[in-house]
Amino acid sequence: MVSDDSNLHPEPSGKMPAEINGLRMTRQRWETYRLLMTQKDHPTANDVFRRIQKRLPNISLATVYNCLEALVKHGIVRQVNFDREPSRFCPNLAEHGHFHDESNGSIHDVTFKPGIDLSEVLDLPEGTVITDIELTLRGKLPTTKI
Amino acid sequence: MVSDDSNLHPEPSGKMPAEINGLRMTRQRWETYRLLMTQKDHPTANDVFRRIQKRLPNISLATVYNCLEALVKHGIVRQVNFDREPSRFCPNLAEHGHFHDESNGSIHDVTFKPGIDLSEVLDLPEGTVITDIELTLRGKLPTTKI
DNA sequence: CGGGAACCTAGAACGATTCCAATTCCTGGC
DNA sequence: GCCAGGAATTGGAATCGTTCTAGGTTCCCG
Missing domain, CATH: 1.10.10.10 (Winged helix-like DNA-binding domain superfamily/Winged helix DNA-binding domain)
Structure with a gap:
C-alpha cells in the first residue's frame, strides 16, 4: 500500500x-x-x-x-x-528555520535540537493556537562550506 | 550622570x-x-x-x-x-518575536520564557555567528483582548 | 463528441519602496 | 551674526516583485 x-x-x-x-x-x-x-x-x-x-x-x-x-x-x-x-x-516541510549566511548570501535550513518544541519555550497565554512558525536567522557560518 | x-x-x-x-x-x-x-x-x-x-x-x-x-x-x-x-x-528592542493574530490582524510581542536562549535550542554548527533572529508566529490568541 | 470548468499565457496594473534632482536646513568657522 | 558646505527634506518619477485581467487552450465527465 x-x-x-x-x-x-x-x-x-x-x-x-x-x-x-x-x-x-x-x-x-x-x-x-x-x-x-x-x-x-x-x-x-x-x-x-x-x-x-x-x-x-x-x-x-x-x-x-x-x-x-x-x-x-x-x-x-x-x-x-x-x-x-x-x-x-522550499520543499522541506519539516519544522525548521532558515539561516541566511551574509558572507555569501546562501540560505540553509536550521532544525531544532532533538526534543525541543518551540512553542514550549515561548511566553504565550494559555489556549493560544499556533498555525505557523517562521524563524529566520542571519549571520555567518563558521567556515563557509564549499 | x-x-x-x-x-x-x-x-x-x-x-x-x-x-x-x-x-x-x-x-x-x-x-x-x-x-x-x-x-x-x-x-x-x-x-x-x-x-x-x-x-x-x-x-x-x-x-x-x-x-x-x-x-x-x-x-x-x-x-x-x-x-x-x-x-x-517597533520600538521594543528586547529580544522578542511577533505573534500575528489572524482573527483580527493585530500583532503582539512574544517573549521567551525566562532562562531560554534561542540559539541554544537550535542545531547549528559550532562557531556560527548569529547577528539577528526573527521569529514570527501566526494563529489565534485565546480570547482576543479588548 | 460537446460543454463547462480549470489552466495557461502575455501583458497591464498594482503597491511598497527607492531613487533623483532641486530646495531647504544646520552647523562650524569667521 | 553670516556664509559655505554638507546633510536632510521634498515631490515626483522609477523600480521591482507580485497580482490581475482577458482571451485562448486543455481537461474532464457525461
Missing part, C-alpha cells in the same frame, strides 16, 4: 502522478514541483522561471507564480520570506 | 535631544521616534506617515521612509516583516 508520504512526495524523476496532496497535477505544476525537489537552494519565483524554461520553453512567469501558489496552498512546498526580498520556495 | 539607556530612549514627551544613539535628531526624526514610542501597535511606514501629519503637515512619505531607515540603522527601533506585507516598525 502506498503511504501518505509517498503520495506527498512522489519521485520527481518518475512519471507525473494524477495529483499530489489533492492538487491535480499539470505539466507546469509537475515541472515546478520537480525543480524544487531537485534544486533545494531556495530559489525565487524568477529563479524557477528561468530554470524551468529548459523543459517548458513557453511557460509564463504568471504560471510559475500560479503553480508555486497552488503548491504552497496544498502544503506541498513552503514559501519563505527574508525581509522584503523576493519570496523563496 | 546620564546612563546609556536614557540616552537611547529619551522621554518622548520631553524636549528633542541633539542626538539619540549617535543619530543627529531632526524635527522629522524626532516626531517619527515619538510616534513609535507612543503608539506601539507596529505601524507601517504609511501609518506613520498619516499619523505624523497632525504634527508635521508638510512631511513627505519619502522622509518618513528616510527617518525610519535612519532609526533602524542606529538601532533605535526595529523593522519587522510579515510575509510580503508592508514593513512594520
